[in-house]
Amino acid sequence: MKAQVYLNVPYEQKDEAKALGARWDKEVKKWYFDGAIKDIAKFGKWILPQERDSIIIAYENICLIEGKRKCYKCGKETRVVGFGIWEHSILQEDNGKYFIEDPDDYPEQEDEIHLAWTDDESKIPPLILKYITEHYNVKSGYSKIAGKSFANHCDHCGSIQGNYYLFQEDSPISTLTPVEKELIDRMSGLKIYNIYTDSALILDWDIGYCSNDWAYTQYCKGAFQDIILSEIDEELFTSYAEMYRMV
Numbered sequence: 001m002k003a004q005v006y007l008n009v010p011y012e013q014k015d016e017a018k019a020l021g022a023r024w025d026k027e028v029k030k031w032y033f034d035g036a037i038k039d040i041a042k043f044g045k046w047i048l049p050q051e052r053d054s055i056i057i058a059y060e061n062i063c064l065i066e067g068k069r070k071c072y073k074c075g076k077e078t079r080v081v082g083f084g085i086w087e088h089s090i091l092q093e094d095n096g097k098y099f100i101e102d103p104d105d106y107p108e109q110e111d112e113i114h115l116a117w118t119d120d121e122s123k124i125p126p127l128i129l130k131y132i133t134e135h136y137n138v139k140s141g142y143s144k145i146a147g148k149s150f151a152n153h154c155d156h157c158g159s160i161q162g163n164y165y166l167f168q169e170d171s172p173i174s175t176l177t178p179v180e181k182e183l184i185d186r187m188s189g190l191k192i193y194n195i196y197t198d199s200a201l202i203l204d205w206d207i208g209y210c211s212n213d214w215a216y217t218q219y220c221k222g223a224f225q226d227i228i229l230s231e232i233d234e235e236l237f238t239s240y241a242e243m244y245r246m247v
């Protein structure tokens with residue numbers, strides 16, 4: 001599998017990046033890699049932020065997973081939304097060496113979605129952030145337990161719902177339940193919206209892996225919808241430049 005990944009190359013390292021095969025995008029004004037996924041690791045130091053030792057590289061598309069939950073404060077049913085990661089790799093660093101797995105080595109991934117979230121809105125591509133804050137009651141808010149965090153808020157009373165439950169067994173949008181009926185009921189109540197980009201997305205998010213992650217595509221097949229994020233050309237695949245508001 002191939003992918004296009006944008007790189008954060010400091011000016012003084014441009015020759016090194018070029019020698020490794022990076023190309024310059026005039027419009028975005030960034031170096032990028034375009035080639036086989038297994039070769040991405042060579043460019044690891046320009047992808048992974050310095051303070052991190054692993055990061056998600058999502059290919060082609062990610063999604064929004066929308067479910068319902070009882071607000072802990074007012075008791076009414078409110079929508080909650082999380083991100084879903086389809087095919088992806090995790091770029092990892094260990095003692096200055098970079099590693100990546102090719103999703104082609106794990107073909108079962110194609111039918112799996114993994115729940116993801118971040119409590120820091122600056123880690124969400126701006127065009128996606130705009131969409132979710134316009135369509136859901138998600139914003140940065142304050143709770144005594146978590147402090148300031150980007151989180152779902154109740155559609156009715158506005159109370160912050162927090163993020164802790166998202167990956168837990170009682171999450172309305174996770175596949176984490178040992179009971180098959182519960183899994184089917186939960187999945188069939190979800191709405192899943194696909195977002196497509198023309199390059200890979202580097203996402204410094206939390207991701208959950210669960211042995212039931214095939215259940216999203218299995219049980220809510222009819223509920224998948226595509227979202228057109230682009231405001232420029234209304235193409236299904238949003239450009240990197242627009243995703244990051246460079247145009």
Ligand SMILES: [Zn+2]
Nearest residue numbers: 071074154157
């Ligand atoms: Zn409420």
